[in-house]
Amino acid sequence: MRIVADQELCIGSGMCVLTSEELFDQDPDDGHVIVRVEHPSPAQLEHAREAVAQCPSQALSLDDE
Amino acid sequence: MLGQDHESAAGEVRSAESRPRMTCPHAGSAPVEFPKDRLDPLEPPPELNALREERPLCRMRYPDGHAGWLVTGYALARSVLVDPRFTVGVYRMPVGDPVADSELHDATMSRPEGAGILIFQDSPQHTRIRRALAGYFTVRRVGEHREAIERIIDERLDSMERVGKPLDLLENFALPIPSMAICEMLGAAPDDRDAFEQPSAVMVDPEASAEDRIAAIEEFFTFCRGLVAEKRAAPGDDLLSHLVLGGELSTDEIVGAAQILFEGGHATTASMFSQIVFALLRERSEWEGLMAEPAKIPNLVEEFLRYVTILPAGAFARTATEDLELEGVQIKAGESVSVSLAAANRDPEKFDHPDDLDLSRDTTGHVGFGHGKHMCIGQHLARLELTLALAALMRRFPALELAVPAEEVEFLSGEHIISGVHTLQVTW
Numbered sequence: 001m002r003i004v005a006d007q008e009l010c011i012g013s014g015m016c017v018l019t020s021e022e023l024f025d026q027d028p029d030d031g032h033v034i035v036r037v038e039h040p041s042p043a044q045l046e047h048a049r050e051a052v053a054q055c056p057s058q059a060l061s062l063d064d065e
Numbered sequence: 066m067l068g069q070d071h072e073s074a075a076g077e078v079r080s081a082e083s084r085p086r087m088t089c090p091h092a093g094s095a096p097v098e099f100p101k102d103r104l105d106p107l108e109p110p111p112e113l114n115a116l117r118e119e120r121p122l123c124r125m126r127y128p129d130g131h132a133g134w135l136v137t138g139y140a141l142a143r144s145v146l147v148d149p150r151f152t153v154g155v156y157r158m159p160v161g162d163p164v165a166d167s168e169l170h171d172a173t174m175s176r177p178e179g180a181g182i183l184i185f186q187d188s189p190q191h192t193r194i195r196r197a198l199a200g201y202f203t204v205r206r207v208g209e210h211r212e213a214i215e216r217i218i219d220e221r222l223d224s225m226e227r228v229g230k231p232l233d234l235l236e237n238f239a240l241p242i243p244s245m246a247i248c249e250m251l252g253a254a255p256d257d258r259d260a261f262e263q264p265s266a267v268m269v270d271p272e273a274s275a276e277d278r279i280a281a282i283e284e285f286f287t288f289c290r291g292l293v294a295e296k297r298a299a300p301g302d303d304l305l306s307h308l309v310l311g312g313e314l315s316t317d318e319i320v321g322a323a324q325i326l327f328e329g330g331h332a333t334t335a336s337m338f339s340q341i342v343f344a345l346l347r348e349r350s351e352w353e354g355l356m357a358e359p360a361k362i363p364n365l366v367e368e369f370l371r372y373v374t375i376l377p378a379g380a381f382a383r384t385a386t387e388d389l390e391l392e393g394v395q396i397k398a399g400e401s402v403s404v405s406l407a408a409a410n411r412d413p414e415k416f417d418h419p420d421d422l423d424l425s426r427d428t429t430g431h432v433g434f435g436h437g438k439h440m441c442i443g444q445h446l447a448r449l450e451l452t453l454a455l456a457a458l459m460r461r462f463p464a465l466e467l468a469v470p471a472e473e474v475e476f477l478s479g480e481h482i483i484s485g486v487h488t489l490q491v492t493w
Contacts, residue, residue, distance in 0.1 A: 011192070011195050011196075011199060012196070012200065013199075014202070014203050014204045014445060017203070018204065026203040028200060030197075031196075031201075031202065032196075032199070056436050056437050058147055
């Protein structure tokens, strides 16, 4: 699974960082999401799914590849 | 239809449909008025909970006579708040004085500074402003203000000792902290508090005349314009200076953004803090329990953001820009939908035993800060302020108690856009 972030949709709310600092960070300039771990491990997958569900602007998704 | 980008929202709607709720048969029945009468100041009006059980999407008559909609269910609330077919460009609230509200809104948004007031902007203008601001409100950047906030808190605690007991915790502690913190962040002097606290209070006062409210926003803009001019002349290391130097936004947009950041950055947090302390002191064993386990303060703050939703009816309505369908119900273009964040945060479909204040609860997904593109930009700042202030207050004043019986604490009426107390008299 791959975490995909749509920079056009991201509003920099930081909800993903609250969910997992391991998987996500925010750009210091515009607050946009930085995916730190593109391919989450099985152990990280639950957090990745949670972040996708919580993103208020629906900028995150999980790709099957 | 919802596009692919909104797949998860569509999923929520589908799961909502599978529930045995009588949405469609009731949705067309007589419009309700927004329930405002609370039996307990910290509980949503019972009628609001009843609506969520029976008709999570129902017709509602707004105070201006408009026949729109009220959403009380969690899943539907979230899907409306991310739905791009709604605009925030029509100001309509289910509470308050509709004439004065709309005159204030028109007077505000007809000015060039309105372009920077992102809560009333749709994309792409909203996106432009939000992007210019978001970098200053990340978890990390907000964390950089921690020491400054702790210093502000310590000064207020010292001041409380000087003032002596009993005192109003709202005026002496809960309000100055977020006000002075937003001053620090934006680059205003702490004494500038009055310049935005007073006009803000008039603007949201349901009793104030349209004339007074319009005078208040003009005063507010004058303050912000002066501050932005100062930053242009002598930039410092603060948000407004950086915006001025960054050149992404026009001066009018920066002035408008400053206005909404000052306005949104103080009374909401102050009100939330007062209600947290009221709840803990009303059941004083809760205060003592938390003092014994201060590590739970962040859990308490987060749970409270869910439990006592600061904007019970949301910040503003969403108005349909086209005919659309929600849970099988037809919403016509031009009809407004209000999302009760308070009702959504007490939805048993999302939160087990939603009426219990439970510090071990997983609060993930609560909508205390809203949801969607307009989700509160200052949420991480609010969390930090509330957490640090509560911990410090407990350390300095462990014997804090209400100075009047809990029943005598006066709360804002249901006509106010935010929930909160008028004053909170405490002693120790």
